[in-house]
Amino acid sequence: MKKFSALVLTLAFSLxxxxxxxxxxxxxxxxxxxxxxxxxxxxxxxxxxxxxINYQSIGSGGGIRQFLEKTVxxxxxxxxxTDEQLSKSSIPVVHIPTVLGAVVLTYNVPGLATGLKLSxxxxxxxxxxxxxKWNDPKLVTLNxxxxxxxxxxxxxHRSDGSGTSGIFTDYLAxxxxxxxTKVGAGTAVNWPVGLGGKGNEGVTGLVKQTPxxxxxxxxxxxxxxxxxxxxxxxxxxxxxxxxxxxxxxAAAGSLKSMPADFRVSITDAEGxxxxxxxxxxxxxxxxxxxxxQFKDKGAKIVKFLHWxxxxxxxxxEPLFYAPLPKAMLSKVEAKINEIQAK
Amino acid sequence: xxxxLNRKKREVHLGDRVxxxxxxxxxxxxxxxxxxxxxxxxxxxxxxxxxxxxxxVTTSVWDPVNDVYGALPVVYGTVVSSxxxxxxxxxxxxxxxxxxxxxxxxxxxxxxxFLVEMLAAIPSVVYGLWGIFVLAPWLRTTVEPFLAKxxxxxxxxxxxxxxxxxxxxxxxxxxxxxxxxxSISREIFNAIxxxxxxxxxxxxxxxxxxxxxxxxxxxxxxxxxAVILGLGRALGExxxxxxxxxxxxxxxxxxxxxxxxxxxxxxxxxxxxxxDVHVAALVEVGLLLFAVTFVINSLARxxxxxxxxxxxxxNSPGGAK
Numbered sequence: 001m002k003k004f005s006a007l008v009l010t011l012a013f014s015l016x017x018x019x020x021x022x023x024x025x026x027x028x029x030x031x032x033x034x035x036x037x038x039x040x041x042x043x044x045x046x047x048x049x050x051x052x053i054n055y056q057s058i059g060s061g062g063g064i065r066q067f068l069e070k071t072v073x074x075x076x077x078x079x080x081x082t083d084e085q086l087s088k089s090s091i092p093v094v095h096i097p098t099v100l101g102a103v104v105l106t107y108n109v110p111g112l113a114t115g116l117k118l119s120x121x122x123x124x125x126x127x128x129x130x131x132x133k134w135n136d137p138k139l140v141t142l143n144x145x146x147x148x149x150x151x152x153x154x155x156x157h158r159s160d161g162s163g164t165s166g167i168f169t170d171y172l173a174x175x176x177x178x179x180x181t182k183v184g185a186g187t188a189v190n191w192p193v194g195l196g197g198k199g200n201e202g203v204t205g206l207v208k209q210t211p212x213x214x215x216x217x218x219x220x221x222x223x224x225x226x227x228x229x230x231x232x233x234x235x236x237x238x239x240x241x242x243x244x245x246x247x248x249x250a251a252a253g254s255l256k257s258m259p260a261d262f263r264v265s266i267t268d269a270e271g272x273x274x275x276x277x278x279x280x281x282x283x284x285x286x287x288x289x290x291x292x293q294f295k296d297k298g299a300k301i302v303k304f305l306h307w308x309x310x311x312x313x314x315x316x317e318p319l320f321y322a323p324l325p326k327a328m329l330s331k332v333e334a335k336i337n338e339i340q341a342k
Numbered sequence: 343x344x345x346x347l348n349r350k351k352r353e354v355h356l357g358d359r360v361x362x363x364x365x366x367x368x369x370x371x372x373x374x375x376x377x378x379x380x381x382x383x384x385x386x387x388x389x390x391x392x393x394x395x396x397x398x399v400t401t402s403v404w405d406p407v408n409d410v411y412g413a414l415p416v417v418y419g420t421v422v423s424s425x426x427x428x429x430x431x432x433x434x435x436x437x438x439x440x441x442x443x444x445x446x447x448x449x450x451x452x453x454x455x456f457l458v459e460m461l462a463a464i465p466s467v468v469y470g471l472w473g474i475f476v477l478a479p480w481l482r483t484t485v486e487p488f489l490a491k492x493x494x495x496x497x498x499x500x501x502x503x504x505x506x507x508x509x510x511x512x513x514x515x516x517x518x519x520x521x522x523x524x525s526i527s528r529e530i531f532n533a534i535x536x537x538x539x540x541x542x543x544x545x546x547x548x549x550x551x552x553x554x555x556x557x558x559x560x561x562x563x564x565x566x567x568a569v570i571l572g573l574g575r576a577l578g579e580x581x582x583x584x585x586x587x588x589x590x591x592x593x594x595x596x597x598x599x600x601x602x603x604x605x606x607x608x609x610x611x612x613x614x615x616x617x618d619v620h621v622a623a624l625v626e627v628g629l630l631l632f633a634v635t636f637v638i639n640s641l642a643r644x645x646x647x648x649x650x651x652x653x654x655x656x657n658s659p660g661g662a663k
Binding site: 085152190197205 | 407408502504505506585589609611612613614615616
């Protein structure tokens with residue numbers, strides 16, 4: 001009996017997978033947009049039952065590697081591919097920005113529940129190890145109403161390579177020449193000071209447990225876990241609360257200088273409402289998807305992309321992702337139309 | 343080859359031959375697997391081996407942005423955290439095993455032994471979480487300030503107490519390997535013949551002398567074997583260590599300072615490593631872990647064979663192996 005049911009199960013399973021395999025579109029990459037993407041893929045399947053999308057959130061680096069090796073039909077990444085990586089692809093690559101995210105600074109300062117304000121100078125000096133006390137004159141000047149204690153500042157950063165660190169170090173490299181030469185920007189860097197926590201939860205755990213700690217996490221993670229986070233002074237000089245509106249504003253503020261392939265960092269963006277530590281997340285698609293190789297998948301991916309930047313955008317805000325600014329949509333639309341797939 | 347020779351010399355049953363073959367296949371396959379893993383690691387580490395040569399193991403800067411990799415801090419972190427774990431866990435585990443076999447009533451021994459073994463079933467991420475929320479705060483507020491006050495003149499106990507760090511990682515590893523060491527030790531003690539204990543007691547030994555002479559003396563080799571097994575787990579443990587060690591690529595004498603291990607750096611950086619050299623560097627760290635484990639195990643084995651000869655007292659009979 002047992003044997004028989006096992007046989008039936010195996011049979012059903014193999015039939016099931018072979019039936020779907022032909023239509024299954026495979027993607028892999030960034031973990032940051034995964035909650036939104038999985039909602040998108042399941043919503044889209046209700047509209048177009050023919051299209052099944054399977055997404056593995058293995059991290060941006062892994063996504064780019066698998067995409068270059070063509071083991072997946074599309075990739076996903078938080079930081080755009082470098083010129084060197086692009087040159088490795090035999091088929092030209094298109095970056096499609098889908099939504100935006102932001103990095104916020106969460107802190108645990110004794111006697112301070114909320115209301116901390118930071119500037120580019122202060123953030124970079126804290127992470128360079130130059131500001132070591134919470135009552136540093138620079139912090140006091142920017143936060144006149146707050147009672148800042150004498151406690152030592154403990155920096156907490158991500159220990160695992162991540163797009164969150166990528167956006168954050170990109171911001172620091174832009175605002176601080178010293179950071180740029182000493183440390184640089186990347187998904188994993190040689191941190192001058194501090195402790196490393198694994199993942200958003202590791203950083204949060206260390207910050208919550210250690211008085212005087214400051215660390216950075218994704219806005220979505222901070223919102224979902226009700227963390228306190230700082231407001232940050234932007235390029236225009238206004239102190240901005242990180243939320244989906246100020247993040248979309250940062251993208252809108254960068255629109256004028258946006259290159260045609262969207263491979264751009266929007267940290268330290270122009271505009272008085274822009275939150276300065278923001279970034280796009282992208283889907284990576286091959287520019288030509290020949291029917292011999294991709295069958296009808298190419299056309300399906302293109303159809304999905306059109307849906308994602310129109311109807312799909314509505315699902316972003318409830319999950320705390322910032323939608324693409326309206327002014328940008330026509331540009332992205334035009335980019336999707338450049339993809340050749342039948 | 344030898345197998346064939348034997349076959350000619352002796353009449354061997356067909357069934358025996360088939361059975362021997364069946365046993366041979368997995369053991370040869372395992373060796374091949376080991377060799378192929380080492381080869382794979384070596385081949386994929388080539389870009390960084392060409393680029394940096396020996397400076398990979400002798401320098402301390404780990405900078406993926408500029409593609410400069412020095413693995414000394416992670417090798418140091420792995421060895422030191424495992425050493426702390428062994429230092430704490432060995433006396434603890436042997437003590438537990440002695441208590442369970444020699445002192446506790448059988449029923450108590452069975453229950454407590456079962457509970458100790460349960461520790462091995464806890465997933466390491468749970469150890470890590472417990473470490474972050476319970477162990478690290480306790481270390482930060484109580485243990486580390488106490489150590490700094492009483493033994494702060496030693497370089498091991500200096501610097502700011504963060505809670506997380508080398509000490510926290512060593513302690514969590516000690517807890518994780520205790521069930522391994524203590525349950526193997528317990529089996530070994532149980533295998534020592536009763537008469538040996540009775541002989542010691544008959545000669546007028548106290549209970550402690552009996553344990554020392556007839557139990558610990560004969561079991562010494564087995565205990566070291568148990569410790570090696572525990573050490574193997576400590577060297578490769580990833581998740582709990584990553585969550586507790588503080589992940590800083592620095593060699594520091596202080597046990598309060600954050601560090602990192604070979605397993606933790608691979609777990610941390612592999613998924614998001616994009617440059618070829620970065621990936622190769624992480625693969626070479628894997629190769630190093632392979633090498634370090636191999637060296638430590640060989641040293642321990644050497645130590646056992648020597649240690650047995652030094653330690654065997656003239657008055658002790660054969661005893662358990």
